[in-house]
Amino acid sequence: MSTTQSERLRGLLEPLVSAADLDLEEIELSRAGRRRVLRIVVDSEEGVDLDACAELSRVISDKLDATDAMGEDEYQLEVTSPGAERPLKEHRHYVRAKGRLARFTLHEGGELVARILDLDDDGLDLEVPGVKGRKPTARRVAFDEIAKARVEIEFSRKDKKEEEA
Known part of the structure; x- marks a missing residue:
């Protein structure tokens, strides 16, 4: 997608997404045979359910039909x-992933899988799980050390309600 079209779509859609109390994470335009696919990725502090996506889809569709943004x-x-395995790119993504297990690829090389315990403007406080019966260890990682990060799926993860009880 050209930068101009991307900027135009972002300018058109961001107010609609914000009005739904959501964050516009990504706009992707690709080809699928003869048709184009416009994929809009949204998120919020509480996550996004199917009903919110469906309602926003109707609103965005109406707006796109009323303009010539898609030609x-x-x-x-x-x-x-x-x-579920969302990439962590912005500071707000790390805030939302607090308490979650994440896989980090570091600029210095190597990977690290750890739980995000806390964060500030400079980096993350992590808990690296112990291996073979060893206790977990604490580690601090600065944001500028991280090349890529992604939330890991946990099948036996306790949800926030269980942890608070």
């Missing part, structure tokens, strides 16, 4: 959340 060609609109 005359056919397109398919998808409004979705970042998913």
Whole structure:
């Protein structure tokens, strides 16, 4: 997608997404055969449910139909959340992932899987799980040390309500 079209779509859609109390994470335009696919990724502090995606999809569709932002060609609109293994790119992503297990690829090389305990403007306080019966260890990682980060799926993870009880 050209920068101009991307900027135009972001300018058009961001107010609609914000009005739904959501954050516009990504706009992706790709080809699927003859059709184009416009994928809008949204999120919030509480996450995004299917009903919110469906409602926002209707609002965005109406807005796109009322403008020439997508041109005359056919397109398919998808409004979705970042998913379970969401990438962590912005500071707000790390805030939302607090308490979650994440996989970090470090600039110095190597990977680290650890739980995000806390964070500030400079970096993260992590708990690295112990291996083979060893206790977990604390580690501090600065944001500028992280090349990539992604939330890991945990099948036996306690949710916040269980932890608070």
